[in-house]
Amino acid sequence: MRILVTGASGYVGSHAVAALRAAGHDLRLLVREPRRAAGALAALGVGEGDFEVARGDMCDPGSVERALDGCDAVLHAAADLSYGGDGRANVEGTANVVGRALALGADPVVHVSSVAVFVPSADPVITTGSALARPRSGYARSKVEAERYVRGLQDEGRPVTIVYPGGVTGPHQPRLDAMMNGLARALNEVWAVPRAGVGVIDVRDLAIALERCFVPGLGPRRLLLGGHYLDWDRLGDLCDELTGVRCRRVTVPHWAFRLLGAAFDAARRLRPIDYPLSRDVADVMLAMAPTDDEPALTALDMRLRPVAETVEDSLRWLAEHGHLNARAAGRLASHGRSAEWATGT
Template identity: 55%
Template sequence: MRVFLTGASGFVGSYTVRALLAAGHTPRALVRDPAKAARVLTAIGADPAAVEFVEGDMLDPTTVAGALQGCDAAIHAAAAIGVTGAAGDLVEVNVTGTRNVVGGAVAAGLAPVVHVSTIAVFVPPAGPVITMGDTPNTSARRRLRAPRPPVITADGALARPRTGYGRSKVAAERYVRGLQEEGAPVCIVYPGGVCGPHQPTLDALMEGLAGALGTAWPTPRGGVSVIDVRDLAEALARAVAAPRQGERWLLGGHYLTWPAYADLCDELTGVKCRRLPAPAGLLLAAGSALDAVKRVRPFDYPLTRDAAEFMVRLVPTDDRPALDALGLTLRPVEETVADALRWLVEAGHLDARKAGRLADTKEQPMPSLVQRTLGPLFQRMAGSSWFPKVGPKVVPPLDRALHRLTGGRVLLGQSLVPSLVLTTVGAKSGEPREAPLACLPEAGGTWVVVGSNFGREKHPAWTGNLLKNPEATVSFRGRRTPVTARLLTGEERAEVWPRLLTVWPVYDRYVERSGRELRVFRLTPR
């Protein structure tokens, strides 16, 4: 499928291009600067050569119309952004762009046409949960709906923002809803705060994360919804192939109160941040005052009245209908925030000292005497032709025995490589199955393990167990932790593979010997 896309130089758009390529689609990206877009895509592991670039602006209806020709579907992810409230033309820019792209795609017969909105259009809310009410294509369900607790429906009253950016998003929302009401195959996706690595220009969420870490966390009432940019991109890529059209899908992500968000960062970094109580009234008043000052003398500062309302009045979103419709599972918020913080350090936006142990993940510790003297010997032995016949009969039974005798504190190979015991549920038997494994411990408490099976042709049984039931238990250095396993593929696998080779270089030899791609899993504490 050829998919027209705007915003390929931006955060969400670039990852969406990568997700479209991974799904086998051909992205056609409208960009003002193809060279910049190519650099952004290269940074996240997407191949610019596989993308059809069209140089132009979404404000030029002729260029947009020409670029839409020959496409099957469209995703509108671009928007001019302004947080200061001083950009008076944002409404015109974003609404005109939406009319040209979304309206033009509908007129050209593309289906579906996906419009990226924001949950901010529902803030301030009037109840405890934002949920999806009836959409133009679900009127038949209205007669069958049972009573439910009070909620804010995403079809209810929209926000009345004060800044140009906020007004532009609401005006674009009203235009797209009008197309839906006319029966156009337009899907609207409402993401929360988008977080993750490689953000070309820091937005308020990421800028606030970098600013608060290691100093003081404001902890007003309310909270924040965090969605991983990679999950949002996957959702958008799946939306163009979804059978349901004309839908409105909430994807706020994981909702965290501000104290919980601060606690999460403390846990990930090991750096304790001071909490700064921030009364809601004070934040709202400060936002209004700053808005007034910016109208006289514009300057960049992320706090506005709209931002303050978002901080203190946001409530959780009910994402279940969207996740079910798209067959999507969100990755743990711990993984999202840890990856974002690591990248903020790498990009120079965050002092490494404030990121604590997350800043040290790429630094390998000095090898021990045992590792320096015996490591090469055992690597040669593990890579030999006879080891796949002998190793499976000797190493796992010895490791299981040592594990039981020492209460999980000792394994045969842990003096050479980090090791754990993974307990899975048998895919056929349903019984617990223990597998001693080398591992790559990661910041934030996750582990990466490889289904090497000593370089034999078949995948080890424990990998099949995880594919059927990803819930398992890790015993690491005497501590047992319930985990959820996720198979890594594509760029995620490519990123972690060099780090795995620093743990056990023989993995490359196992690939050659077995003739298969070794399964790689990330184990995340539940």
């Protein structure tokens, strides 16, 4: 199957390309910066001869049209992650890529969304039937608007699969961001701990799931993969167990955590700040609930790896690449895993 992939320079997209290539698919990548994509993929063992490049932008209908020519299916993993922006690229890009792919007969078209589109939820366990959120920022609203657009296509019976990952975690993140950036900053500095929880999904498991979505003829599907749900204190405990170092923690009440997120939003209007907290992020962190992943795991015939393996590999990678200092990394900074564990033999 020839598959067009958007977002191959990013975290989820690059890992998905590796999984799709390993499964034998022919790949064309719609990218703005081919060298950046090649670098991200090389870290995963994918060479430049393993894919075709279509230079362009998801918001440019012409380049999308050219990239789609001859493709059987599409993985739309590209997203504008700029929390300070209005996120219009998420809506325009989704309409260009998903809408045009379906018009040309692609089957399936796989759209990577997020569990965050459901948060906060009135349901104690989030399902694909849970109500969509009503976020306040332009970025977060754009994600929900793109979601509504894709759902409208599903309502018409179009063969779109929507995948909802939780907090994506694991090694080889091309640009430190989101959950991985949060882990590094928390362990290096101080962990502001709210009384709430998070779903942890390994990027490698998510890549396998996305690869297994590429079966034509199944029609519209919604697959929830929030991952292992841990409260933030338990995640901190797990990091302590793995590193052998007690991280510095401060319990922060919900109102103060929201206020801190709003303060970062205000500061970003004056200058760039890479700290991974905003008011919308705070709202999601404080209101995340467990997710019912079993229907998706059954449909894809897979199980998630243990969360301890994901967190250990994440922290080890952060340390190896200079994102986690030696004090915070503890035993993970100096001792590698055995070859037997690393290769899975």
